Amino acid sequence: MADDWDDLVLDEDFIRSAGTTEPSARARMLAARWRDEEPEPQPWRSDEPPAGWFFSKRRRRWRRR
Numbered sequence: 001m002a003d004d005w006d007d008l009v010l011d012e013d014f015i016r017s018a019g020t021t022e023p024s025a026r027a028r029m030l031a032a033r034w035r036d037e038e039p040e041p042q043p044w045r046s047d048e049p050p051a052g053w054f055f056s057k058r059r060r061r062w063r064r065r
Contacts, residue, residue, distance in 0.1 A: 023031070033039075
């Protein structure tokens with residue numbers, strides 16, 4: 001009795017042709033959250049430095065504490 005799996009070749013073309021993709025856990029969490037309420041718009045850049053950073057006048061650049 002011949003098995004259906006005997007003639008199957010699992011090569012690179014077979015693997016790349018698989019069309020399954022799944023979003024990350026964070027993407028699923030945000031999508032579920034945003035279904036209920038739309039997110040607030042966020043600026044792309046801020047005039048304020050990130051939290052935990054300070055400006056050094058001597059070196060003239062942002063440094064992390």
